[in-house]
Amino acid sequence: MTIDFHTHCYPDHLAATALGKWKGTGDVVLPDGTLNALLSDLDAAGIRRAVVLNVAHRPHSTHDVNDFAAAIQRTHPDRLRCFGSVHPDAPDAMEELLRIKELGLCGVKLHPMFQGFDPMAERYFPLYREMGRMGLPVVFHCGRHPNFTTVLQPVQMAAILPQFEGAPVIGAHLCGLQGETDQLELLASLPVYVDFGFCARYFDPDTLRSILERLDEDRILFGSDTPWDTVAHELEALRSVGLPQRKLNKILFENAARLLDWPDGL
Secondary structure, rough: OOEEEEEOOOOOHHHHHHHOOOOOOOOOOOOOHHHHHHHHHHHHHHHEEEEEEEEOOOHHHHHHHEEEEEEEHHOOOOOOOEEEEEEOOOOOOOHHHHHHHOOOOOOOOEEEHHHOOOOOOOOOOHHHHHHHHHHOOOOOOEEEOOOOOOOOOOOHHHHHHHHHHOOOOOEEEHOOOOOOOOHHHHHHHOOOOEOOOOOOOOOOHHHHHHHHHHHOHHEEEEOEEEEEOOOOHHHHHHOOOOOOOOHHHHHHHHHHHHHHHHOOOO
16 A cells, blocks of 8 residues: 655646746656646556645635635545635735635645745734644655755754644655755754655655665655656666665655554555
């Protein structure tokens, strides 16, 4: 059993725009970003369950994004679980957190780069605390990008993590480690989950193994970041590292099933 904790899809009429000019690398043919493409990509990798992460790119899009997420989860209840989103600058962000809970979504996805906010700014701390009070898991897009000034890596995560008061926080993409390991010791000390999404290209297998061996085996989640890569490619990259089967089972299924209360047999 495997749960892909980090996937995306978009309404059919928006998928091409969402993916932009991204075509993959070399001969790799990437999914087109639609729901049907996501399901096909999961099927090709032999994966039955996945978590779909949705992002409200603009303050006025939050409501529609969460409706889309709820519709996906309602249509595929045994296969897909969805995170909703709020835009931190939306005037109704607090109210939308309550609606995310009422819709039965798994939690909240925040993407400081695409949403254009500084996750370290204190004006967002009340929003973080409300997520913590509600017990909503939060997935942060982490890392850096040459086209954006926002950076969220272990140093920044350590500063904001107390605001969530113990609610689960997931640092996507190994909490932003992108080919470097200088913050690995700090990351290993933080009570934060990490996912594997889009990490195969950043590390050789030996380095990746040393990273995964250092981190808490109960807080690592498999994710592919499809459609930005294929599920099969990221899954093969993780399997090729050569982790003990017990730890691999936790990363591939057990940790996500526990975090989402999604046990085998549903």
